[in-house]
């Protein structure tokens with residue numbers, strides 16, 4: 001018998017032997033797999049209520065740890081939900097001939113975390129991955145329970161004990177599902193599908209300049225709250241020199257309840273009564289001795305909100321921010337922004353989207369070492385720990401949603417998803433004194449449909465929060481007839497609707513000029529509004545030293561910074577900068593084998609924190625400006 005045939009025979013024998021001990025496939029009872037219990041249309045459910053705020057102040061179980069995962073590039077877990085693959089059912093070990101998965105023996109990865117940095121084979125994977133975690137619970141009568149996700153990138157469906165709880169679209173903001181009536185005493189099966197793929201219909205769309213880290217990228221908690229609980233609150237210094245308070249209760253006794261707001265160190269306690277929707281407002285004169293929050297003196301106060309069933313504490317700073325004509329005013333004193341842009345990616349040779357306090361403190365510590373008083377957290381809402389640390393460390397913050405480059409500005413669905421991102425970003429962080437700018441976009445093309453779309457986002461921001469500034473990083477000018485080659489005119493029609501004209505400029509890097517020619521660049525503006533350089537920079541490989549006109553050298557990047565600092569003297573209404581960028585970061589679209597190899601090299605530090613010459617140039621400039629000294633009237 002030829003070797004081949006012999007092996008084949010052995011193979012057949014082995015298979016049948018394997019089945020023999022469990023009855024042959026032919027004998028197995030082919031019972032129809034029950035439907036996953038979820039109708040197809042339920043998979044499109046995307047409505048999630050805005051999540052409760054301030055997890056630090058709540059009773060919760062942190063579900064961080066090793067979660068099982070199954071990679072599902074064909075999305076069979078969704079497309080075939082009613083047949084072969086009911087991943088959500090978590091059936092446990094079975095010999096059913098149509099079931100080819102077993103959660104208890106699937107591999108594991110850390111949650112929170114991204115699969116790109118944890119699983120080598122998934123480093124560039126964009127698609128669907130399923131996760132499963134067992135959750136032990138002991139639900140108590142009179143309590144309510146929520147599964148809270150701080151973020152998951154990008155399209156997430158959550159199942160508990162086989163039932164779909166709902167779906168959330170968006171990669172960088174929190175969402176939650178009430179599970180009070182679904183949580184069992186003892187062990188529960190939590191199954192989550194995450195699809196990181198982007199398309200022309202997502203936000204951002206398919207082209208963007210950062211690593212598309214997929215996964216449950218921020219912590220998941222099981223939260224226990226009283227039957228009627230404090231869902232959210234907002235305590236801030238209003239323009240009229242009063243402290244304004246909004247509180248929202250959620251639950252059967254939300255209406256007509258008394259809520260107390262106190263700032264013990266200032267001897268303040270005020271009461272308010274909730275309306276039929278469970279909402280209460282209060283306003284009181286600024287207490288004597290209130291120290292205003294600003295970078296040099298980032299004073300935070302313990303604030304307590306209490307109702308008859310619930311109470312929660314937070315640390316809140318009080319300040320005002322406004323624009324008057326071409327200037328920005330913080331606490332009525334003129335402000336210049338000496339900043340740096342930051343992506344959410346931890347320092348390290350193998351970077352990750354996972355951001356814990358130590359990783360966040362390391363990044364913001366570099367910004368402080370620069371002498372920054374400002375950080376642009378690009379291009380999406382960062383982990384909540386970042387604005388909380390900025391509150392503590394005295395760094396002003398620009399926070400933005402990832403409406404980036406060209407997206408489907410024609411689509412109502414895209415507009416709804418962008419509005420949801422705005423709502424979730426503001427809801428989570430509106431108590432953070434450090435945040436002074438909400439940004440609705442980055443480098444979007446000048447066309448009517450885009451300006452209409454962004455105007456709607458801006459109107460939504462202003463309707464929710466009139467205490468902060470609104471902007472959008474712009475990079476295009478409408479050329480005037482006969483406009484000189486090196487003339488920059490700040491005239492994007494979007495400028496009419498924002499408070500700060502924020503421009504990304506790459507003269508000397510993208511385009512014909514060298515850094516030595518930037519002196520030729522002149523500026524004009526059509527707006528009586530502050531102008532900031534929300535980006536400028538150049539790529540440099542740490543350790544590559546050459547003459548200052550050699551691209552990719554640290555010397556070229558440093559000359560670029562010197563020339564842009566000099567150029568600020570020629571910018572009308574100049575109000576600050578946030579150069580691009582603090583740290584080299586992963587990007588699949590940076591192909592240069594010698595200088596990039598999948599890294600965007602515009603950092604003033606490399607991925608492990610090694611500083612480049614440009615860091616020193618910027619640090620010297622900021623120190624010369626007394627950038628972290630108390631503001632002068």
Ligand code: GCU
Pocket residue numbers: 209379442443504535580600602
């Ligand atoms: C753009 C964009 C950034 C990008 C940068 C670059 O301005 O806003 O996201 O990384 O330029 O080209 O490096």
